[in-house]
Amino acid sequence: MGGITCPIHGPSGFYELCEHIHRDFNNGVIPERRYLPVCRTQLCTDCYYENNVKEIPYLTYDEILSLPKEEYLILEDRIRTVYNAINRRHICANCFKQVQIIDAKTTGKELPFEAFENTLMYKDKETIEALEQILKYNYKFKQTINHFTNTFERNWHIMGGEVSSPLSITFYYINKDEDQNKILTLINNFLKIFLKNSVKSFFTNPKTGLLKKEVVEPEFLKARRKYFWKY
Incomplete structure (x- = not known):
C-alpha cells in the first residue's frame, strides 16, 4: 500500500x-x-x-x-x-x-471499529487552525526542552482525526488541575460552535513516564471522550 x-x-x-x-x-x-x-x-x-x-x-x-x-x-x-x-x-x-x-x-453488521464520524480532520484544517489560535491567545503555553535533541519545542500539538480515531490534542508538562480545566473549557466552548463530538485531549509528563488516566464524559456531548494525563 x-x-x-x-x-x-x-x-x-x-x-x-x-x-x-x-x-x-x-x-x-x-x-x-x-x-x-x-x-x-x-x-x-x-x-x-x-x-x-x-x-x-x-x-x-x-x-x-x-x-x-x-x-x-x-x-x-x-x-x-x-x-x-x-x-x-x-x-x-x-x-x-x-x-x-x-x-x-x-x-446490519457489527461495526469494524469505534467510529468517530463527527470529528475534525484534514479537510477541516482551517477550523483546526482556528482552534489552535484560540488556545494560543487564551493560554500562555511554555516551551519545553526536548531531552533527546536538547532543543526547545512547544509543549503541545494537535493532530487531525479520521473515522477510526478522533482529533487528538496532546499537552506536555501542564500538571495543575486549574490549567487543565481552563484549556478543556476553551476546547469545549470552541467545539460547541462546530457541533463536533469527537476529540481526545491528553495531558502528560514524558520526562517522568508516570501516567495516570481518568476518563471523563463531558456534559453537553456524551459521545466525546477526553483523557486527562497527570504524572
Missing part, C-alpha cells in the same frame, strides 16, 4: 482496485473481492475470472525470489498482463474505513 494526499484525510495510505469495486465503494457497498498476486490489487469476481487470475499461483516473496529465472520472468509477465488489462482506481485507506462504516450500518 502506497501513500497519497487525500483532500479529506490528508497524507494517507491507499488501496488499488478495479473500477467496479471503486464504483461499489463510492456507493457505500463492499462487494466480494479477490486479489491479484504480488500487486495485491483488489479485483471484483468478474475481473478475477475474466483475466484468469485464478491460474496465477499465490507465492510468498521468498518463494518468488527463489524461482528459476525463466519461471520468474513468466510469472512477472502474467501478472503484468493482467495488471495492464484492468482499469485501476485508488481509494484512500481512511476513505475505505468510512465505506466500512456505511456498509456495516446498511447491512
